[in-house]
Amino acid sequence: MILTEQQEILIINLPETEYGRALFAWINQEIESLEHKIDLSGKICNDPIKDDFRVQMGIKMGLKRVLRKPQELIESKQKGVRK
Numbered sequence: 390m391i392l393t394e395q396q397e398i399l400i401i402n403l404p405e406t407e408y409g410r411a412l413f414a415w416i417n418q419e420i421e422s423l424e425h426k427i428d429l430s431g432k433i434c435n436d437p438i439k440d441d442f443r444v445q446m447g448i449k450m451g452l453k454r455v456l457r458k459p460q461e462l463i464e465s466k467q468k469g470v471r472k
Contacts, residue, residue: 397462403459413456416452423449
């Protein structure tokens with residue numbers, strides 16, 4: 390998905406807002422919970438698929454990507470200005 394300029398600005402500013410801080414705190418808690426769950430009972434299984442550690446690792450990686458996105462956009466914009 391290609392983000393519009395307005396969407397990029399909103400994402401960049403998200404960590405500085407009250408809503409953004411609450412969202413990021415919740416995401417961090419979810420990541421910690423997943424890490425704990427994977428460490429204690431990581432297993433390969435077919436049913437239910439949500440218990441498979443590979444799915445849990447994918448969810449964890451996706452959540453970490455969400456946390457990194459504002460900084461990635463800032464760095465991308467800084468590189469664009471330097472060119």
